[in-house]
Amino acid sequence: MIDRYSTKEMRDLWSDDSRFKTWFEVELAVCESMEQLAMVPDGVSKRIRESSSPRAQRILEIEQITRHDVIAFLTDIEEQSGDDSRWLHLGLTSSDVLDTSFALLLVKASQMILDDLETLSQSCLKKAEEYRNIPIMGRTHGIHAEPTSLGVIFALFYSELERNRERLERAAEGIRTGKIAGAVGTYANIDPDVERIALGKLGLNIETVATQVVQRDRHAEFFNVLAQIAASCEKISLTFRHWQRTEVSEVFEPFGKGQKGSSAMPHKRNPILAENISGLARTVRGYAATALENVALWHERDISHSSVERIIAPDATSLTQFMLKRLNFVVSGCSVNHEAIERNLALTKGLVFSEAVLIKLVMRGVLRQKAYEAVQSCAMMASSGNGDFIKLMSRHPLISEKLSPEEIKMACDIKHHIRHTGMIIDRALEKKRK
Amino acid sequence: MIDRYSTKEMRDLWSDDSRFKTWFEVELAVCESMEQLAMVPDGVSKRIRESSSPRAQRILEIEQITRHDVIAFLTDIEEQSGDDSRWLHLGLTSSDVLDTSFALLLVKASQMILDDLETLSQSCLKKAEEYRNIPIMGRTHGIHAEPTSLGVIFALFYSELERNRERLERAAEGIRTGKIAGAVGTYANIDPDVERIALGKLGLNIETVATQVVQRDRHAEFFNVLAQIAASCEKISLTFRHWQRTEVSEVFEPFGKGQKGSSAMPHKRNPILAENISGLARTVRGYAATALENVALWHERDISHSSVERIIAPDATSLTQFMLKRLNFVVSGCSVNHEAIERNLALTKGLVFSEAVLIKLVMRGVLRQKAYEAVQSCAMMASSGNGDFIKLMSRHPLISEKLSPEEIKMACDIKHHIRHTGMIIDRALEKKRK
Amino acid sequence: MIDRYSTKEMRDLWSDDSRFKTWFEVELAVCESMEQLAMVPDGVSKRIRESSSPRAQRILEIEQITRHDVIAFLTDIEEQSGDDSRWLHLGLTSSDVLDTSFALLLVKASQMILDDLETLSQSCLKKAEEYRNIPIMGRTHGIHAEPTSLGVIFALFYSELERNRERLERAAEGIRTGKIAGAVGTYANIDPDVERIALGKLGLNIETVATQVVQRDRHAEFFNVLAQIAASCEKISLTFRHWQRTEVSEVFEPFGKGQKGSSAMPHKRNPILAENISGLARTVRGYAATALENVALWHERDISHSSVERIIAPDATSLTQFMLKRLNFVVSGCSVNHEAIERNLALTKGLVFSEAVLIKLVMRGVLRQKAYEAVQSCAMMASSGNGDFIKLMSRHPLISEKLSPEEIKMACDIKHHIRHTGMIIDRALEKKRK
């Protein structure tokens, strides 16, 4: 987790301080539950909560000696709460605390990511509305195809982000799972009721069947979903990078006042934010592959997943959040060059409407091959500079026999072409409303 | 897709024949919808359906010339249905047919995988019931920890497979999505009603916002879920490989009569099925990474995803199905060596119960450190061959002061240790019932 | 390995026929070596070679019964060569034959790939020479930067391909490694001299330390190198896709006569070959990740790598070869639109030369910031259509004080800008000559 690509809130979440505090909450929840079940004297957990608070610095010092983080943590609490501390961690295995805490931290990280996903989603929705009726050239294979509307493109982003939101909500529900079930998950030395009450207090579900740990297919799903979000961010950023190419110049990511594209070349305005997101997406996708290898642990657990998670949990969540925030800055602050959009729409001189005329002819009974040849001959003449495409068609014997100049014009009308885009945008938005 | 690792039904699904037939179904569904909307003369689609059927051989021949598969397909139908064929493909772009067909094929593949997932899941459930009360050593880090029950281990597999079933059902719902919306998804030359009716006939959802294609985040999720299933299969197969080690010898995959472990070494009985599954899991996981790179296409689509999908769609679905079938053979036919299980349970001479006694002492008010030392001293003596662990504890001053011989014995009783495993198994099964 | 993306020679290489023939060669090489060492009667191997030849059909039939491929193979040979066959496979373990054969097959596959790499490399070299002095706009971030030469871009491809050639030669040398050392690689039942002589005959190196198998780090390197080749192919194909964008239109992949870009839109000319290569590159890169997981086998081997290799060895080698061939078709047959290249060079009206003037001013003692402002003011005027950039600079007080009109013109001269590109191309080619 590097400062450059993370928010303070996410760094705080994964700090030692925050981790130890979460452990403390888990230990207390268990202790309280045992009090409730009369397994621990009344008042113990309240006294511990009031007297103690994990001290990261001290814990790390003790760990230097004990080489065991949970024991170091318990010693620190013992130093503060004295004799009461013997009622902590009773019948627990370290993983009961660590995995339950990990769930709490991941759930919080998910919430931050969900918030930023929602913000970005809203920005796309707003742009979809704003550019609802702005025609823009649609491209397939990088080649001009038929016009679409700029609003549709943002609605496309919106609907994909919404799918990712659903995926993340489900994956977050999957990792909202704790476990207070002992060394191999059998409750050999702890009552299942303790787990039930404690996890209830913490807002977590019970792992259906645990080993020493919560099962890692849940986490693999979570990291996979982050990779999917990253891939969708990449898709949006890629579109911005294409739009901003010198020859295209249609839509630009925000460019700060005083920002310099190049120390030497004053004419440069580079899509560096979008490019940055493309790179980060690759990185986040890499973590997903790693997380999948954590699923197959040995028997009731081996600890190989632990080093992986110490690295990828902070890194993948912070990068994903950062990407979403940065992308939201790009989307919400983008500037549209309407002139360039119109220039590009006109670039092929109407050829992009050839299909519309072709289909009209076929509908009027012309054989497809004949229609194709007729339209193509006009297209070729127009594109080599010998006349206007629409006029040429209006004068072509076969075409003019079947279609009136009015009909030809309509087929070549951008407005006609994008007559359904409003419906598409509405349909995308509707899902939300439900 | 290689024969060795695929079923006939899956090979048939992805055959040229099957693909062309699916295209035909899509074209006919569109034609019928247009008839319904009075855009096409009555009876056309019925006549085409009766007169024609795609001929794979012929289509491939034509493609040699046209170098365009959909055109070759249409030509073949035209050769059979004559003039009526001009009403096919009207206003469609090739991707309307290809992507809608791809959805139909993937949905069918999902169904096969779901069936095999269910079968495997049921086998695990059965084993969970069968071995409900069979104690077996639980291992963490590969080291003996505390006993669990063999039934719990199968319940663990069962509950993870059930999570995968839910994932796959959702992912399959995501790709159950077609698109009949033209070159850039704007319905420029086709009525949205045609799509609505046609996809309804085919049992598919409408892509909320399409470009030329159905969006690839849906497919990425699908391939990610296959990778998750593969990872879970790997986890189960890994357990079998560990169980079957010569020194462990607890549970064995089925070994055919007359099967030879080695051409030279008659004593060998190798877990080759489980190993095979481990390898295939790696392969399937590799496809997920590739699928994620298909999400970010250029503008309204580039065709780079197509070559990827031609390879990984058949390969990933067939390997996943094959793994599930093979793993079901392993699970349902496994043989349990109860003698070895008991031998291994006794291997550490009761040391695995040390925690139980320790906790009982703490509950009786002994300081943890003192209790630990007392139990450890008995454990060390027992493990160096100087006496029986339980008897030593019964004679130890501190321990015997706090615990009666009966209580010590109970703490070291395997039955006591696994008293909750039945509840765990029931809890896992309950989810299903709901 | 699918027909669409593979060559006949590669399919033949990985066919059952070819694999069994290679096994036969290995068995015979061992038998001949034992004859040479007087461990086997004279004439045996010659008689077997003359009487027998592996019959794929028959072997597969036998395997149905024995369920062991090597035994089935040996039975087939026995049926043909009779009693002599007892001298085959003496002291060998199946992996001696399989791994040594695998080495032979991979070496042949490497050679095919090396040939196609060389062909592509030569095509790039030829284009580098041909377009040596053709200026073209250089782009960073997709934004116009400074001119380069089209020849330099092909020289760039050439030099990267050459690096890949070296990588592949080394990796191929690494897998040119066989092993005839018995069940756990200790020569327990076979003389090391047999291995030495047999592998010598087959042109293979001896595995330094084998287990039951040749070590898989060698294969991981090989598949990694294929992934690198794929990534470089992707890089070249990406450039073509960018070049061919409607707004750029500088260089086009070949477009067959009669080829149709779109069944509906006659104006479309899509870079489908380049896009196809981009997709295949993703697929090949996926295999590399999988191959790395084959390195860590259990003890003296587990067989999990085998299923992986049955799939990825044919698939990765055939796709890599296919990509190289297709890319060579693209490079060697590409067409250059000189008009578009010149139009794009002029698009920013000289602004791309701003840095050259700026530096000249700094060299003449002007403070960087002052120089920057002077050049920028002229650039801004020119780009808003108020005058010619060079003329404006010639009239600017500060600039004209330090630089003569001649010097300004020279700084803005494309020829001057690309004066070193010939040297760069020569330098790239020189490496080859050495």
Added chain:
Amino acid sequence: MIDRYSTKEMRDLWSDDSRFKTWFEVELAVCESMEQLAMVPDGVSKRIRESSSPRAQRILEIEQITRHDVIAFLTDIEEQSGDDSRWLHLGLTSSDVLDTSFALLLVKASQMILDDLETLSQSCLKKAEEYRNIPIMGRTHGIHAEPTSLGVIFALFYSELERNRERLERAAEGIRTGKIAGAVGTYANIDPDVERIALGKLGLNIETVATQVVQRDRHAEFFNVLAQIAASCEKISLTFRHWQRTEVSEVFEPFGKGQKGSSAMPHKRNPILAENISGLARTVRGYAATALENVALWHERDISHSSVERIIAPDATSLTQFMLKRLNFVVSGCSVNHEAIERNLALTKGLVFSEAVLIKLVMRGVLRQKAYEAVQSCAMMASSGNGDFIKLMSRHPLISEKLSPEEIKMACDIKHHIRHTGMIIDRALEKKRK
């Protein structure tokens, strides 16, 4: 790069301080070269070197304003060296400094990794010598196969590490490549001689054909090699994890005095170091996939690779180094349980020698099938506790006819079995000596 899994020297290398110092060295090397070529006044670089030194804190402050790191850096130097600073960065583009510096940093990181690789390699070699003649059971599929020697296993590790050393040396040579060639690599505003002299001073090669940047196939190879090293570390750590299983107990990773395997279970001694390495290996392998996606940049460069490298360069190098150090601690400090090794060797009561007798019989003219049946019948009797395997064979009619008791005994002698292991170890070591 997290403290827990990195060394101080590696953290220092990638610190802001170290990066800025490296930039300074590159700028000075260029300035000195220009002095040498009389393009810059004599004495300038000496004066700058004496007056200035990059101040990380100050640079980060300035970057807050300029939002461009190289400009911030230059401003800091300017603040210290005054007017002389105008001779810095002349004709350079930021990437000239950044990529050349990146090469210097990566080369240093490689050197650290190479040193630790060498140390680990030497430890394996030492263990290979030490355990040269210690027989240990060889396992294939996790099942007992034939004996090998413990020394051979360490020689196996040694020879694989040596191959990795060669790979890393080559990859490090590949990234030992700088570039001082301007905005698009054409030397438009800088003399190629400056690059030649400056990179010579810095000990770097010249990029054959550069764009704005050094080509990323070089870095992909480097990260791939780190992934290979990680995979080999995983392989070694996996062997330790298997060895340390309770049922196997043959070789143990070091266990610190006072270290606790479990807070509750005093009998636990877990292979946590080896497991940790297994996890880290997964993580490092994940970075390789990401690095391969950096190869295909747009045209003369896009900046998407930059964010990736800011993360994975420190992370992949530090984790790889850490793994090597930790693994060296495991290998060099491991303890061997000779008793367990012997117990396991005897576990199958001689059945592992069955092949040796079988082959001897075949060599004496017995048909393989007959010999197999004879040996198997003795093996089955022995394994069901009805007699000693060797004695049973000595009494078997067919076996005793062909082999003397002495010969049978010799075939079943472990020493005989591992008679070639010394040669294998010597052969592995020999490579080093050359």
